[in-house]
Amino acid sequence: MSLVQFESFTSSVDPDYWYELENKKLTEFKLDNTERDIYATYNTGGEHEQVSSRIRLSRGAFNKQDTFNTMSVYDFSSPGTLLNSNTMEDFKNLDKKAIIKEVAKKIYDSIVSGDWINDPTLLTRFYLISYAELKQHVFYHWFAFPAITPTQALTSPTSSHLIGKTFNEEQVEQLRVAYDMYRTDNHIRDRSFFVVVHNQTSNTLTINSFSSYKEEQSSDSKVYFAFADPSSLESHPGWPLRNFSLAVSHRFPTHSVYTFLCIREIPNKRDLSRSLFIDINQATLSDPSKMVAVGWEKTLNKSRPKIADMGQMMDPIKLAESSVRLNLELMKWRMFPSLDLNKLSNTKCLLVGAGTLGCHVARNLMAWGCFNITFIDRTKVSFSNPVRQPLYEYVDCLNGGANKAQCAADHVKKIYPNANANAYSLDIPMPGHPYDDSHKEAVQSHYEQMNELIKSHDVIYLLTDTRESRWLPTLLATANDKIVINAALGFDSYLVMRHGQPNHTNRLGCYFCFDVVAPVDSTKDRTLDQQCTVTRPGVSAVAGSLAVELLVAMLHHKLESNAPASIVGSQDQGELGFIPHQIRGSMSNFQNALMTGSAYNQCTACSDAIVKEYKKNGFDFLHKVFNRSKLLEELTGLDQLQQKTQGMLDEMEFIDEDDEEYQFM
Amino acid sequence: MISLDHFEKSCRDFVSNQDVQLQGWKFCVVDGGGVYLNVVKRCDTRVEVNVKECEELEFEEHDPSAVAVSNTSVIEFDFHIAYHKIFKVPFLLLRATVDGIQLGQQDIIQHLSEGKDDWLPKELNHYTFLTQGEHPVLGTIYFYLHPCQTAELITTVTDRDFERIDYVAVWLSFFGRAVGLHVPMSSISNKKI
Incomplete structure (x- = not known):
């Protein structure tokens, strides 16, 4: 009897999700920090061990239909809740233990009530807390993928093995075709957890959704509880199996051992050969009051938030910087290889x-990328200036006119915010322009x-x-x-x-x-x-x-x-x-x-x-x-x-x- | 140069090819927003996951039923082909992410030119034209290869009526190389050129 270890989900948030969140925060949520429904997706594993068990949030995350519309047959959805804090303090002070317990309790309740039968994706419910530092476009975020801990840790009487050890090639192919059909005929929510019944007499495989499956007592049928397994690890099933096995144990309590089929299908490749079979012993849920749950996402082996710094991509000033730079670089690459942009910019x-x-x-x-500019002028912008002097506008002439040097520097920064433009309003002392001795000090200071x-x-x-x-x-x-x-x-x-x-x-x-x-x-x-x-x-x-x-x-x-x-x-x-x-x-x-x-x-x-x-x-x-x-x-x-x-x-x-x-x- | 309609038709033709589908290409339509082609490619080379510290929030969670999570991941390249309305040609947009965290321009160039994966190009020069800009359909920021000399280049392949060639496939056979995207031969029918 061995302890079964599961591979946790690793979150992968598409950059477009952050655009969407920023947009919603600014135009829709504002300071309203109530919980929001979001939807994530994952694929089955098998291909890349390095990107095993990735769960993704993308641009459509806030809209169930958008998420479903962009899902291919190889994508599986997971319902979640977003709590976006208004301040870093709020984010830090969130009671993480209480949150995971609360979400796990919902999963627990759906297991006990049997609600999961009609929507098995409830077993993969997740929670996301985040804080958006909108000025810097930095997003602190932390996922919880709650897994309910049974009274005794989940164990297996045997070890897991590849599908090919139980099914021959023909049966694997039969399963693949049946699953393809099943996915087309059933709702997305029934795609990720289902029942495979193998009639050993007729050697036929049938797939049932949990809502349509009736437990048979027929002795020539072997029942496999199947799920779309995001893990690619050879001997470890993915995270969804944790709650799934508890749900199955609770629903079908007469078994002592359940055989689970971890479906790992490589998208587009029509290949199920990496799928696993694993037997898990009957497990029992603890009392609701004693329920324990784990699952805050770990990064580098520690439970901690992740930080997505989108500044380079979302900050318009940085975009201006890179576009200006590109324009000059184009000149360098195409026409003038020895162009020394650093010298100019310094x-x-x-x-x-x-x-x-x-x-x-x-x-x-500025056009040459030379942005350290200091203006000296002592006059003010006058009404005749703007038409001839391209840094000034009509409004700069009003109320006696703006200080010219400062106005020029301000406009340079309007044109290019990263410019280092400064201004000094100075009288330039001139030969043959005498002054009283009383002004000597002022002239000296200007000099x-x-x-x-x-x-x-x-x-x-x-x-x-x-x-x-x-x-x-x-x-x-x-x-x-x-x-x-x-x-x-x-x-x-x-x-x-x-x-x-x-x-x-x-x-x-x-x-x-x-x-x-x-x-x-x-x-x-x-x-x-x-x-x-x-x-x-x-x-x-x-x-x-x-x-x-x-x-x-x-x-x-x-x-x-x-x-x-x-x-x-x-x-x-x-x-x-x-x-x-x-x-x-x-x-x-x-x-x-x-x-x-x-x-x-x-x-x-x-x-x-x-x-x-x-x-x-x-x-x-x-x-x-x-x-x-x-x-x-x-x-x-x-x-x-x-x-x-x-x-x-x-x-x-x-x-x-x-x-x-x-x-x- | 091609028209938007021709671009759209050419994209549909391109993804109707089975070898193209096997490479993972998808034709995407956004309601009222336009169309683009999309393919995601992964590098097999491991990279360290880059984590910014946030120490004060760390805590230990004892869970013997969980496997230790790997500290490495891989770079995922997200390629798009969209229509450039000014140059009237297709252009290539891309993003590179490690578990959702985007790579900057220098990192992208470095991985494209020095990455160990077979599919990556080994020579660099087109990349220096990599710049950031808005995706014409999605409206978010991507890197893209500057399309300014595209029309000229395509003219060197064929001076015939562009409406009659597999424009997107022919175009990609040139520009895809720069980022390691190879066009299946079957998607270009010889007789049309």
């Missing part, structure tokens, strides 16, 4: 100016913030609408050896360029290298129409795109920002082709010209004399420059140059009427 860009150029640059950076921001970023984009506002960031970027990309607009022309850095070989010029005057207040003589840059609208979009493409091209050269300037016909190219120094374009003839210019040793922004003076005297030096920009010309010796030139011009008696600079120069 590059921190500081956008000085959040106007038309700032918006276009930010948009294009210091600006300096910190430049230090903490990799690339500085100069996108403001005046020449002099570019001076301080140019100087600070030079002093901190940072990449600078500069874009400036005229009415129908644009300049996009990169600045050389101090340690570069054949250092390229900065924006100010091509001037022989220090920056002065250029807005003084402007008209009152908000002192806006008046340009053909497409100019900023083109220049904004070029400013980003120039950076990306540069980052894909082995020397990065030290890459020599490409000119037409040169071999100096990166992975993406040309890396020009300056792109000067004109919308009036739709042409670009690539230009190269070396750093000028008398430059008012990047020359050694200025950088040295700044490094030596810091803000004191800047303070003087802001109040008197001529100082820059004196320091660099530009004043002498100007005098010399003036002298030469006077000698030539040449009078230049029109010394107006190009708007973008």
Whole structure:
């Protein structure tokens, strides 16, 4: 006499069930945490020992009919109850022992009352407790498959054996055909437990549902109590047999031993050969008050809940992330194998100016997967902005207008929630824009913030609408050896360029290298129409795109920002082709010209004399420059140059009427 | 490119083949939602069951009548073929789960390319096109192979009228290989190509 050991169910919850639960929780259940009917399915075992005794919940679990509709003839259903807690605390505090006892009691009652005869699936009733962490899309869940423990543990007088030991091949085939017919002719609920009667005289096998089976006393008939067995283990029957054997013992109490047929049919294979016979001794139910039940699902040999983390699949932000990534990866796989997406995504860009150029640059950076973007701007969004500046909307202009830098950062995050977008509302101190001493402290603090921001970023984009506002960031970027990309607009022309850095070989010029005057207040003589840059609208979009493409091209050269300037016909190219120094374009003839210019040793922004003076005297030096920009010309010796030139011009008696600079120069 | 109607007909033709049925292919119709083909394949290779700890809730339940549960399981691949309305071609969707717990993209790629099962492909390259998106019929998220070059590729097989070929079978003979789905020869009738 040996103890019979059963293989427990292992739950396997289809991802779609969680979608369904989340949906129902949000739209239907809400805070209502009453019990719900659910339906699970299982297959017969025999094929894969590794996925033996799996019980599944799928998308139709909440609807009996949906579940039945999707079941094939190889699927068996099991009725269950869901208790979805509203909080983790509730979930933890559920009385697991009381729950399993209560569910087992229902099974017990159906055995005693005989209800199971009409619906044998009641013997496999299960219970599921869960807690849905909807923000993270994490689902804590725990199944109970109650098995009632009889007064004495279930034992067998013999050991189990394969069907082929009792039935010959012909009989196995006869059984298979009979079972096929039986399934088609009977209700789904009668499919999983039934009676096989073998008439030994006529050698015929007949299958009866429990509701139609009448116990015969005929001595030439052998009765087998059969069930769809989810187990694939060679010597252990599956979990449903535990309650089933008790139900059979209780229903047909005159036997001392019952022979059970564990049907294991490999779906689609017409193969019953893995089925088992097992004899089990008569067992008795204990008193209802003393009833004991076991069956909380074990995972890694311990009774504990399972956790399904669906965040990757259900979190729309993660989906956006993977889709954006895919788009860039496609470019990498198809066109540009050396595309360094990590480099782009790690590059921190500081956008000085959040106007038309700032918006276009930010948009294009995002398209390249570069999401570390910080905006500096001191203005507010005005009514004329949204139509030209693609990060703003009409509502941003209301009530005096939103803070522009912050508004830009907010919109970047709306476009892509994972973007690391930040904003600083800063006044950029400018040469030739004097201020009272009372403002000195404020100016100094703005300078210091600006300096910190430049230090903490990799690339500085100069996108403001005046020449002099570019001076301080140019100087600070030079002093901190940072990449600078500069874009400036005229009415129908644009300049996009990169600045050389101090340690570069054949250092390229900065924006100010091509001037022989220090920056002065250029807005003084402007008209009152908000002192806006008046340009053909497409100019900023083109220049904004070029400013980003120039950076990306540069980052894909082995020397990065030290890459020599490409000119037409040169071999100096990166992975993406040309890396020009300056792109000067004109919308009036739709042409670009690539230009190269070396750093000028008398430059008012990047020359050694200025950088040295700044490094030596810091803000004191800047303070003087802001109040008197001529100082820059004196320091660099530009004043002498100007005098010399003036002298030469006077000698030539040449009078230049029109010394107006190009708007973008 | 094929029409939705032709796709549906082609799917029905495909699953009417007995060898295809033996592989486990099912034709699924969702009320008011469309149609798709589905097959589930299991790997024989064992994988450790990945369990997140939830220690405070553990308890011991003494039950001598139960067999110890195995700590390993297998990966189950759930393949779908649905119709892509923009590219107007079939496309392949998939999920991989271990007892219901979904595998991420990297794990899927790894198992498809390095798995020991006979049916798995050994070479990888198409997989890098694996991305996540909504199942056009079920509305939930699956991984799928990007369908952008499908129409072009099919044209290399036949320049004849697509209505006359076993489109789904021919298509699958190309795209199924990438994930180890092999098309029974009997499902493609030579004379039609």
